[in-house]
Amino acid sequence: MKRSRINRIIRDADAFLQSLSFRLPPFAYWTPEEWQGKGEQCREIPACQMGWDITDFGSGDFAEIGLFLFTLRNGHADGSGKSYAEKIMIVQPGQVTPMHFHWSKQEDIINRGGGVLAIELHGSTADEELDDTPLTVSLDGVLRMVQSGTVVRLQPGESITLTTGMYHKFWAEEATALIGEVSAVNDDASDNRFLEPVGRFPDIEEDEAPLYLLVGDYPRYYRHG
Numbered sequence: 001m002k003r004s005r006i007n008r009i010i011r012d013a014d015a016f017l018q019s020l021s022f023r024l025p026p027f028a029y030w031t032p033e034e035w036q037g038k039g040e041q042c043r044e045i046p047a048c049q050m051g052w053d054i055t056d057f058g059s060g061d062f063a064e065i066g067l068f069l070f071t072l073r074n075g076h077a078d079g080s081g082k083s084y085a086e087k088i089m090i091v092q093p094g095q096v097t098p099m100h101f102h103w104s105k106q107e108d109i110i111n112r113g114g115g116v117l118a119i120e121l122h123g124s125t126a127d128e129e130l131d132d133t134p135l136t137v138s139l140d141g142v143l144r145m146v147q148s149g150t151v152v153r154l155q156p157g158e159s160i161t162l163t164t165g166m167y168h169k170f171w172a173e174e175a176t177a178l179i180g181e182v183s184a185v186n187d188d189a190s191d192n193r194f195l196e197p198v199g200r201f202p203d204i205e206e207d208e209a210p211l212y213l214l215v216g217d218y219p220r221y222y223r224h225g
Contacts, residue, residue: 001062001202006054007211013068013090020113020178022088024070027051032210035221046218048074048081049188053215057098058199067097071215075185087181091117091172099130099169099195102162107183110159115175117154121146122167128193130167137161167195 017024027045030038045051050071059065068090075082085105091097093115101124111117123131132148138161139152146152152160153173159180162168188200201216213221 001054001056002205002207003210004208005062006204006214007208009054009062009068010052010211016090016176016178017088022112022178025072028070029212032213032221035213035218036223038222038224040224042222043224044081046222048076049186049215050074051215052212055200055202058202063092063095065096065098067091067095071186077185077187077189079185083185085183085186087186088112089179089181091170091177091179093172093174093176096171097169098198099167101165101167101193102191103164103193104191105184105186106164107162107181108159109154109162110180110182111154111156112178112180113156114172115177116173117170117177117179118151118173119154119160119168119170120149120151122148124165124167130195135166
């Protein structure tokens with residue numbers, strides 16, 4: 001992805017968040033130059049991969065296969081620090097996050113506003129392929145049995161609990177959706193099992209300076225990282 005494209009996505013995402021009265025923490029708006037001057041007291045942010053996260057999953061087409069995320073809080077993958085994580089995501093109509101599950105992380109996916117979020121669900125076999133047996137899922141605390149391959153649609157205010165090993169892919173329908181995630185500690189380096197190989201973080205063509213840093217940018221700018 002070109003950095004200019006990433007910068008536009010950030011600007012558009014920030015405007016969308018503010019239109020729904022969702023505010024990001026102060027560190028979201030620290031410039032690369034400000035990050036270079038930050039000290040040891042800010043180590044938690046890069047160490048726990050908090051902040052802006054934009055990916056096209058290696059597709060080269062963010063509008064079709066991609067996701068905007070901002071990690072608001074997180075613990076360490078080694079189990080130290082917080083035992084939980086929280087993200088906010090923006091999902092465009094028809095924009096797919098590919099089929100995947102997590103080995104360790106259980107998560108609640110919450111529609112915080114905007115359009116409908118569609119989530120396709122499958123179980124997983126012992127060799128980590130799609131399983132066709134029925135699933136029991138919790139929707140806002142209410143258990144429901146669904147067939148493998150069912151698409152659950154979350155209206156604003158609704159949520160679903162995704163347990164470990166539960167394959168899922170999702171997209172928004174008709175309008176952009178603001179999606180929350182509350183979960184165990186998030187570890188994108190080792191806890192994502194994608195059904196088909198993808199690139200979790202984008203390769204970036206630096207055609208202009210970063211507006212704000214992505215989680216993958218911290219090592220270049222934060223000297224205490």
